[in-house]
Amino acid sequence: MGEPAIERRTGLSRRGFLGAAALGAAGAATLGTTGTAAARPAVRHTGTSSHTLPSPDTVTVSDPALLGAVEAASLLRSGRLHPRELLDACLSRSAALDGEIGGWIRIYPEMAYEAADAAAQRLSAKSRSTHGEAPLVCGIPLALKDLFAVSGLPLTASSRVLDGNIAAGDSTVWRQLRDAGMVLMGHAHTDEFAIGVATEQVGNPWNTEFSPGGSSGGSAALLAARFVPLATGTDTGGSLRLPASACGITSIKPTFGRCSAYGVIPLTWTRDHPGPMARSIADASLLLGHMAGADPNFPATYAAPDAPAEGYPLAAKGGERPLAGKRFGVARRSVDVLPAPLGTLFGEFLDLVRRLGGSVVDISLPIAAPDLLTGDSAEMGSYHRQFSDRLADYRLDNGATVAATLAALAVPSIDYMTSARNRMVYQHDYNRMFADNDLDAVLVPGSKMDGAKRLEIAGVSVFGGTTGDVRWANLTGTPVVCTPAGRSSATGLPFGVQIGGRPWDEKGLIEIALELQAARPDWQAAPTIPAAPRDIPRVQATTPGAGPDPTNTSNVGFGFHFLPTTATAPV
Template structure:
């Protein structure tokens, strides 16, 4: 695990920001080298509300190693300046990303402007006039290279979109920007989010291994402590598989909880946008600002509103906080695990039971054989615009793109039948919860005990070979991937999926908060060897022509998949 590494770009040691906070001195440091506007405001003594830790309880000495809720607490209290946090993240990224390669581009000029604006919102004068700043204000962020940012490149980590400039902001980024978050850069994705490898990125725990996909770059920059928060997408485990592989936490929310407007699609009726953090508190903090109704994405208007004040951020604690909770264990997946990860999963079940939870074996409903019929057609309807650029796809991804385009010849009745069977599957999933009186299900986060990068270069997210993940995409139900330790055989992280009923993110977050408080595997960080890298730096330019924010032809559908809580037989 890393520690303090010299001076921040402000000229102040990273250890110094805490000692300065303790003194409560006005303008404890002048942020000179990068032109901060004056000295920092006087530290405020009160602890932040809404479940953030007290600033006095935080002992981390390098700002890059602060998790999101710790950093938010220090930013809100005035003990940490947004520029100083950004300095630490940029410095660590350029010093260590050489072997990992998690970033595709960074935006320092834009980021420092946003950090200064966040500092103004966090200042005592602004707080006294306008009220408290949003809890995510000033936190650095990585966006998966599918989320549009007006005037910045958007390439889906593909040569196919080389030179593409976003025409507008994705709704998710607009929400986070409006809340004062600081965009540090775009992280790599498996090309167009098609696969589970993200083979151009090394896993920070061992760069010979895959960070998972398709949100592998987002998971890698989180695990390496380059940034405290990131966005990802999940069409077939693409938030959960990287979280398991890299030892971080992700929340795949209910389909429609977070808008996908302005996000390059893989399949419109399975794509979920969601937050990634080191802990579930980190991810839940960002979910509260990322989620909500968007008139440009009608699915987001269906479910209940985001809870007032956001999602819970702290565990209730006590000896048996999970008392009365029932957990379904998908036994067939557990029995198929390699020995080392089977031990980790069994230890996780022991933890659930020690905290008062009851476990029962369950069987997920059988996936209809034709359920993937629509996936290829939806993917093809997007990728057909690139038929004249097929030679620019990665060799590992070109066959999938070509097959998807060819699948547009599938008869429409086959597509409609598959959609009907998907609805049946949703009802059966809900009935499994009702029949067993479940609060959540527990599913291994991966089938394999770590995978080398090139071993899965051609594997699509639709195959399910890396983990049992499709149940959450086809039902639209929420799922959280939480770390469950590291394999004694490979040393690689392993995670557990905690799944629930549609629209019930709060229950899952509350459960995982207790589990992570009782056994904080998420706090372990990889030892990353110095490997300097000149990460491409880009400035904002003229936005693309649009009209879609992605500056691509994003036809979508006149109808959308909607999650249901019904258990009726159909």
């Protein structure tokens, strides 16, 4: 599929805005709020500064559904775009084109229109004069991966195992985004319980015979198809990065503890990383600023240093050599096994880094001890044992995986403790690699496969490393940006590069990615999607589940969590 010429004009019409405003006044949704929640956790910054948004006069996209989040924020704040107009465009595009992609599992139009009208009020001059500026994400539509609880709405992890499950409360991430004024459009499909790398029920918008990656494949597909400007995902074994690479979008896997995982159906409690997904790094950075924050329900968040008070950066500094003085380590073992078309794209990416002033050295990522999989299996099994009488309801290959993790619960506790100890050693080795090579970031291919048919990788676990070298970042808990790096000359499918850093250095990685995307905007490429209407399931909020966990499942977890460290060796 090719890249369409996106229709552009100067700004959005005032007439369109006024029409949407009149519609909002005449037909506001009547659905109430979706339940109460615990006290909101402390968020480290307000993210209300607009000095880094583009001027609305420079935004020339004519179809609101094609707007990036930062562009939409500029138009919403200027009054040139009504939140209802933006939501209308996203819902209409989804209904017209999602038939072959199938990225949405459910949508919530009534709730969404109510939220859009509330956002419009919050963005009004009267409200701003009384209550101050609204957060930058106010009024922007959002897709949540079908692991994030929203009180009174279905939460099924794209699995028959959870048919009929209704969330008992709000996940912390959703509560923060809701309070910031975001408009929830719906839940996106995930690979069942986030187990695999395929998300085989979803088609890649670039070629629907191929996988969008997993497990956050639904979120990535919705973004690539321009059905929604922002989405959440999770990453336990590459599940933010593999879909980003496969679909040509951008993701940020934050440091473990930067974003709370409370109220998110887990895969493994000490490796799950909620994170933002978007078309560009600026858009993903905008969302990260409102996902991050301390949460008493997820103590690891209190280890995080403060996020920037003004929010994460949204614009490149520019200049001829903006990466001058930056030193990048190339994971040579991962690069040498790439298929030729991907090797060419990776080489071009390195040339771009050098042209912008960065220096490149070969490095070897640490090799993980084999027993680290013991921890993955035990943690996964300890959650899924509540469904041990429903193994037949899992997809066939996933049922076998779950059965194996249940068997892993018989592993002696000393083996789990040894695995945790070896994980700490691995993290120290990673930090020492940074120190010894004086690195600012590492560069790792986003995939080692030039596309994968949906059924070819169905049932392949995220722990296997089959489709990409990704596990290093989950074991260390370190932040990674996955950024588009062109399309394969053989398959026409996108390819991405992972930019990994030290713990808590999201800001530094975002600054690097902003310069790279400004110099070569591969993220702007869009697939041509043929008309394929779909009657997407529509759901209204109902009585929340019994709980007590927001997911309405038994989600005990641990009284402790893994904490990232910058140490290079035990004291």
